[in-house]
Amino acid sequence: MELRIEHTWDGLPVSHDPVTIALKSYEAGLLVQVSAPFFNDPPAPLGAPGKPFRNLWDYEVVEAFFLSGGSEQYLEVELCPHGQHLLLLLSGRRRVWKEELPLEFDVTRTESTWKGSARLPWNYFPPGVNKFNAFAIHGSGERRRYEALYPVPRHKLQEGQKPDFHRLDFFQELNLKQLMGEDWKQPESDIWKTQTN
Template identity: 60%
Template sequence: MEFVIEHTWDSNLVTHDPVKVRFSPGDGGMKMEVSAPFFNDPPGPPGPSGHPFPRLWDYEVVESFFLDSTTEKYLEVEVCPHGQHLVLLLSGRGQAFQQGLPLVFTACVTAGRWIGEALLPWRYFPPNVNKMNSYAIHGSGKGRTYEALYPVPTEDLVEGQKPNFHLLEYFQDFRLQSIMGEGWIQPESDLWTGKC
């Protein structure tokens, strides 16, 4: 299942070849593959490739969020063309209770594009995922660009509004079974037990 990020967060069309995010079955989880233009702006984070990096959202990243809209529990996965990643578990809008979880992730840059592949373990997903959104960020200063698979509709924008990727009301329907098969049952996760 492939998704194409064709708009900025505020519903304008992107002016470059769009970012693509693909989900498919993986061994013990869901595979997330990214194909995106490589802007190299800002420069890569000062941390080792293949490791979590705090505040990765300040760099060039692609992010996917997986939400249970009835409880506002969600998984946020950020990946970077330089090989760093950041996984957050959130319970309530913008309320992370775990971050920096390990992730098998590789990235490579070739011919002005970057390709990344991550395996998202099932234990990272909250129960009953039913919505998702994906984002891409690049650029520095006034050239910072925030893109969204499901952007804020033009008619909902208010003067002075800034990009916010935790506007859960704009996430759209998503079922893990559409990737894994209709008979598939999501494994239970110890990471979410007892989280309000």
């Protein structure tokens, strides 16, 4: 399954080659592969590549959100072209209850593009994932750009509205059985069993 981020968060066409995100199955979970332009703006975070980095959304990043629509529980995955990552588990809109989980994440980069590959174990996914959205952020100051796979529809924009990637109402259906096979059932998560509202 390959998805292309072709619009800004508010529905305008992007002005560069779109970021692509491929979702694929692997033995223990979901493989997320990113192919994107490399802007190198802002500069790299100071954290070590391969490690979680707090507030990664302040840098150049591609994000994937996996939502259980009925419960508003979701997994937020942030991937940086410099090799850092951030995983957040949220129960309710913007309500983080677990963060900085470890991740197998590899990056290759040229002067103008980057590719990332992240292996997400099923243990990180909330029960009943059925919705998805993805985002890309780059640039500094006035040049900061926010892009969305499923943007806010133009007719729903309000004056003065700012980018908000936690608008769960604009996420779209994700049928993991298309990737995993019709008989597949999402494995239970020991991590999510420990979550209490």
